[in-house]
Amino acid sequence: MTTHAPAAPIAARTAPARSRALALAVLCAGMLMIVLDGSIVTVALPAIQDDLHFSPADLTWTVNAYLIAFGGLLLLAGRLGDLIGRKQVFVAGLVLFTAASLLCALATGQGVLIAARFLQGVGGAMTSSVSLGMIVTLFPEPRERGRAIGAFSFVGAAGASIGQVLGGVLTEALDWHWIFLINLPLGLAAALLAVRVLEGDRGPGLRAGADALGAALVTGALMLGIYTLVGAGEHGWASARTLGLGALSLALLAGFLLRQARAAQPLLPLRMFRSRDVSGANAVQVLMVSGLFAFQILIALYLQNVRGYGAAATGLAMLPAALAIGTVSLVLSARLNARFGERPVLLAGLGLLVVALALLTRLPADADYVLDLLPTMLSAAGFGLAISALTALGMSGAGPADAGTASGLFNTTQQVGGALGVAVLTTLADGRARALTAAGQPAAEALTGGFRLAFAVAAGLLSVALLLAATVLRPGVNAADSQAG
Known part of the structure; x- marks a missing residue:
């Protein structure tokens, strides 16, 4: 039985369209900074390693410290947003993230950089955890909410690929410190605008249920x-x-x-999981994000370690994927969700992603970019379809009182999926490459063989996600009108 969303707060229902558009722009700007920073670091890791004399094992903590803080605090930060006000948590997160970015840029030792990355993760968790919840209350009308989620998804999907391009250019043209310094004007501007543009939404306080x-x-x-x-x-x-x-x-x-x-x-009302759409969307997201880390990270490693691309060239090689994802998520996804419903759009997007990863299982060591890689880059448009539909489904059980919690949950499953994908797929690729090297294969062939295995497993994860979406999510129900029991 379909029920309708609870009425949004008065401010959300009566705010002029222009002010809500400005609020959405601020939320997207804050999210863009977080997403860019998550990917911009990956292509600068070799330069950071050389400058600060990291060992290969210690270098991973420049990424892991961020992931642990970010993924671990999302649920708590989302609940705090519901209790003390999402605007307050969003702005505080931006300020902390920006200050930590400055500390990263000024770091001259390994310990300072890792600690600053942890603080960035805390600030990123605060900002990200409440963003979707604020969109849900700002745009209670289904069609408007769909367009807003499409724009927000565009920022998240395309921003990751754009970060790789920007990170490569800044690292080669200037140095790695600038990948963090660029956050200062973005973060300060977003925080100042957030104070002026976002409506206050003070919650009932910590005594109401921390x-x-x-x-x-x-x-x-x-x-x-x-x-x-x-x-x-x-x-x-x-x-x-x-x-x-x-x-x-x-x-x-x-x-x-x-x-x-x-x-x-x-902290996390279990009633939210009574909705098959909410439970299914979060489960699908873990599998999808786990598989797609093969695309984002392993393709970058293949281009640099096998094909000999530089940091900037690697980022530019990933640009068609960013453009395809951005075009679909910003221009098409909201219209398709409104016309056909989120479930069919999600299935189509996942199907495209399975094709994209399957193509990479035949990747040769001497790949031609146009013939062997560009089709996968363009097929990544499926992510633009899938993430917008998945976001709408994942937030479908959220009312005004627990929108921050639902937003924190959805972001948490995304981070858990990412950590799982990094751990499993890179381990598989490395193990296979070592075995092939021991068997006497040349280094490039061995590395490529390891990547192909990881791509095959990633395609399998996405296939399971597709099957789960087809069997668990309810057909014919628009997420904007669906509420958890």
Whole structure:
């Protein structure tokens, strides 16, 4: 039975279209800075390693420190937004992220950079966790909400690829410090505009249900879980360290779920999972993002380590994917969602992504860009279709009171999927490459063989996501009109 969304706050219903458009632009600008920073660092890692004398193992912590803080704090930050006001959490996150970016740029030692990256993750979690919730309350009308989510999805989808281009250009033309300095004008401008443009939405306060025990359990479970995943490649999946920490993380998560079932004011109301669309969308997202890390990260490694591309050339090679994703998510996705519903659009997008990854399973060591890589870049347009539909479905159970929590949950599954994809796919690629090298294959052939295995597994993950979306998500129901029981 279809029910309608609760009425949005008065400010959201009566705000002029122009002011809501400005608010959406500010939210997108804040998200763009977070997304750009997440990808802009990847192509600058070799330069950072040389300058600060990182070992290969220690270098990964410039990424892992950010992932652990970001993924671990999203749920808590989203709930705090519901309780003390999403605008306050959004602005505070921007300020912290910008200050941490300055600290990253000024870092002259490994410890300072890693600590600053952790602080960036905290600020990024605060900003990202409440953004979708604010969009849901700003745009209660289904068609307008669809267009707003399409624009927001465009920023997230295309921004990652654009970050690789920008990171390569800045690193080669100037130096790696500038990939962080560029955040200063963006962050300050976004924070100042947010104070002026975003409507105040002060919540009921921490006494209304902060659930400190639940917050400690889930934050500990997520941080420890992501820490375990990102270290599994180095220590081994069957090592005592990985199994022990993984078991502890699962125990904390089980304790959190038990707490949520009994708490009077839970951090994450389990009723949200009664919606098949919400539960299914978050599960599909974990699989989809896990698989797509093969595209974003492993293709960049292939271009640099096998084909000999520089940082800027690698970013430019990824540009067609950014353009395809951006065009589809900004121009087509909202219209298609409104006409056909989110589920068919999601299935079409996932189908395209399966094709994109399947094409890479035949990638040769001496690939021709136009013949072997460009078709995959263009097929990445499927992400523009899938992420917009998936976002609408993932937020379909959110009312005004828990929009921040739903937003934090959706962003959390995205980060968990990303960490899982990095850990599993890079480990598989590295293990296969080592085995092929030991068997006597040339380095380029061995590396490519490892990448092909990872691409095959990624295609399998996306195929499972497609099957899950087809069987779990409800046909014929528009997410904007669907609410969790």
